[in-house]
Amino acid sequence: MPQSLIHVAVAHSPFREKFAIPRQPGLATAVRTRIELLPPYNKEEAIEGLEQVSHIWLLFLFHGVGSCPDTLRVRPPRLGGNERIGVFASRSTHRPNGIGQSVVRVERIEGTDIWVSGADLLDGTPIIDIKPYVPYSDVPPHAINTIAPAAPEPCDVNWTEEALQASQQQAARLSEPVTEVISQCLAQDPRPAYQSHDPQREYGVRLWDLNVTWCYPQPQTVLVRSVTPCD
Numbered sequence: 001m002p003q004s005l006i007h008v009a010v011a012h013s014p015f016r017e018k019f020a021i022p023r024q025p026g027l028a029t030a031v032r033t034r035i036e037l038l039p040p041y042n043k044e045e046a047i048e049g050l051e052q053v054s055h056i057w058l059l060f061l062f063h064g065v066g067s068c069p070d071t072l073r074v075r076p077p078r079l080g081g082n083e084r085i086g087v088f089a090s091r092s093t094h095r096p097n098g099i100g101q102s103v104v105r106v107e108r109i110e111g112t113d114i115w116v117s118g119a120d121l122l123d124g125t126p127i128i129d130i131k132p133y134v135p136y137s138d139v140p141p142h143a144i145n146t147i148a149p150a151a152p153e154p155c156d157v158n159w160t161e162e163a164l165q166a167s168q169q170q171a172a173r174l175s176e177p178v179t180e181v182i183s184q185c186l187a188q189d190p191r192p193a194y195q196s197h198d199p200q201r202e203y204g205v206r207l208w209d210l211n212v213t214w215c216y217p218q219p220q221t222v223l224v225r226s227v228t229p230c231d
Contacts, residue, residue, distance in 0.1 A: 009114075014176065016208070018064055019203075020190040028181060028188070031185070037114075044111070047130075056106055056116070058121070059130070062125075073085060076090045104116040154187035174208055182212055190205075211226070211230055213225045
């Protein structure tokens with residue numbers, strides 16, 4: 001039996017719950033995540049040379065996800081949430097081993113903290129390895145995936161005047177691009193793929209210490225209604 005996986009780092013992100021996290025990395029580039037190295041790996045020699053790398057692979061354990069699948073087939077959102085395919089033909093979070101991987105952009109390194117953008121990680125996600133992205137080998141020239149050939153068409157994101165003003169105020173307080181993060185995440189339409197459109201239904205999520213609410217007045221159109229501090 002192999003040894004237990006070691007947590008080498010932990011991710012600190014604005015995502016306080018799974019809902020509204022982009023389903024793939026790189027879709028919300030305004031999202032900033034701090035990767036905090038853990039002892040005994042929180043030494044500068046562990047990341048020596050990383051300043052020469054623009055992107056890294058993060059290998060992580062799915063955090064806050066339910067149990068392993070009880071079948072060998074899953075229903076990925078990209079196929080509408082109804083069609084099943086093999087678990088190994090998908091990136092479903094429900095896997096025999098809850099291991100994920102994401103490629104993210106390195107924005108800066110502060111001591112032994114690695115700040116990245118475009119991560120799709122729940123706050124507190126355990127990182128089990130960090131590897132440099134190697135363009136000449138990590139981008140096969142003729143690679144195809146007909147299940148997901150291109151990024152999904154984003155929703156139009158609109159704001160009430162009150163929500164936009166509140167978002168801008170919170171951005172100044174948090175020193176974070178709050179408006180851009182909310183817009184980019186909601187543009188991905190986090191609703192379950194099988195859920196029918198209901199213009200009266202309100203949705204909500206927690207980002208940082210904020211509650212964000214929105215609705216879909218029309219298909220593929222988001223209206224952000226409020227951005228308020230959590231109680």
